[in-house]
Amino acid sequence: MLVKARSIEQxxxxLDDTLLFDILLTLGGIREPDTLFPPNDVPGLQRLLNAIAESTYDALKKDCLVYYLLKWHRDGRERRFQRDRLIPPQFAQLAEAYWCLDAAVNVQIAVxxxxxxxxxxxYSSKILxxxxxxxxxxPHPLVVRYVRTAKPLLTEPDDLDLYLVALAHHGLFEAWNFQRSFSEVSPTRSRLFKKMLEWCVSRTSLLSVRFH
Known part of the structure; x- marks a missing residue:
């Protein structure tokens, strides 16, 4: 299985030079995953599969990594692999979601x-x-939907800003209430308020350009 290397690298x-698959490989003790994935030829694919086989993961997690790789064929063969290897549905779903996000394909399904x-x-930050x-x-409705349904713990400033902007697109009142959910003395609240103002100004400027 050889993936389209150029599209993956793009x-x-x-994604700031890190795919979700890169994170998974690294957590399994595989160093420099970007040198293994995507493979450019058959020997490269074999090196990747050997690295997965020798990783610190258990058999199920190794199978999930292979399931992810099989998704790149986009012909359904990963489903047969799931049946043959008895991969529980929730594990296959997670691998499917990560593939959709890494490939930027069917992101709605991933959410x-x-x-x-x-x-x-x-990995909520990378998912967002x-x-x-x-x-x-x-993407804004999907960001809101992901946060409201999966309920990840948002602590990083970039994640909070991203969610605030998504809420603003959804409805400014919702963004306003979100920033007010933080304490008045919290630096997060003041930062989010400034972010909301910046969004309002940028939207006003954009509308002004459209109507002139």
Whole structure:
């Protein structure tokens, strides 16, 4: 299985040089995952599969990584692999969601899958980044939907800003209430308020350009 290396590298660059798959490989003890994925030839694919086989993961998690790789064929063969290897549905769903986000394909499906309470909610910052950088859809409703259904713990400033802007697109009153949910003395509240003002100014400027 050889993936389209150029499109993967472009997507990796958009995601600050780290795919969700890169994170998973690293957590399994695989160093410099970007040198292994995407493979450019058959020997490269074999090196990647060997690295997965020798990783610190258990058999189930290794199978999930292979499931992810099989998704790139986009012909359904990963489903047969799931049946043959008896991968539980929730694990296959998580691998499916991560593939959709890394590939920027069917991001709506990824958000739906991640709303399943059986799935862990790790890597929320990377997931939000992946959702927000999907180019063929309006990502703002999906950001709001992901946060409201999966309920990830938002602590990073970039994540909070991203959610505030998504809420503003959804409805300015909702964004206003979100920033007011923080204490009056919290620096987060003042930063989010400034972010909301910046969004309002930018929207006003954009509308002004459109009507002139």
């Amino acid at each position: 997507r990796r660059a958009i 739906s899958l991640l709303s399943d309470s059986r799935l862990n909610q790790d 980044q992946a959702i927000s950088t999907a180019s063929d859809i309006d």
